[in-house]
Amino acid sequence: MEWTQDLSVGVDTIDSQHKELFSRINSLVAAIRDHTCKYKIGDIVRFLDEYIMFHFAEEEKYMLQHNYPGYAGHKAHHNAFIANFSELKQELPKLEGGQKPGSYDLSVETNQVVVDWILDHIAKVDREFGKYLATCEKRE
Numbered sequence: 001m002e003w004t005q006d007l008s009v010g011v012d013t014i015d016s017q018h019k020e021l022f023s024r025i026n027s028l029v030a031a032i033r034d035h036t037c038k039y040k041i042g043d044i045v046r047f048l049d050e051y052i053m054f055h056f057a058e059e060e061k062y063m064l065q066h067n068y069p070g071y072a073g074h075k076a077h078h079n080a081f082i083a084n085f086s087e088l089k090q091e092l093p094k095l096e097g098g099q100k101p102g103s104y105d106l107s108v109e110t111n112q113v114v115v116d117w118i119l120d121h122i123a124k125v126d127r128e129f130g131k132y133l134a135t136c137e138k139r140e
């Protein structure tokens with residue numbers, strides 16, 4: 001999965017957080033490929049959970065600062081993802097802080113949920129906000 005310029009929202013902080021998410025997903029894909037995912041999936045899910053919450057909060061802060069009219073809809077999109085992701089997180093206690101291996105299924109599912117959602121969300125919802133910001137900046 002590669003971050004390309006056409007996914008740019010036009011805000012460096014947001015773009016670099018998106019790139020970080022891509023790189024984590026790529027390490028998950030690599031772990032699935034080399035069969036080490038069982039041992040890494042717990043840490044990956046934990047990281048994604050924290051990082052995605054942080055990232056959403058940053059985006060939402062940015063939207064409020066710029067009086068973005070699409071704020072509510074965008075936030076609802078974020079919340080839908082959080083609800084989806086929390087289902088994956090329910091598997092975590094079973095991994096007992098990295099003591100027990102996770103499963104291949106959990107790895108593949110995490111990959112699917114995050115990849116499908118993220119690509120669609122960045123390409124449509126985040127970029128919509130990016131376009132709005134660009135028009136604001138022109139007016140300033």
Ligand SMILES: [Fe+2]
Nearest residue numbers: 059121125126
């Ligand atoms: Fe977003």
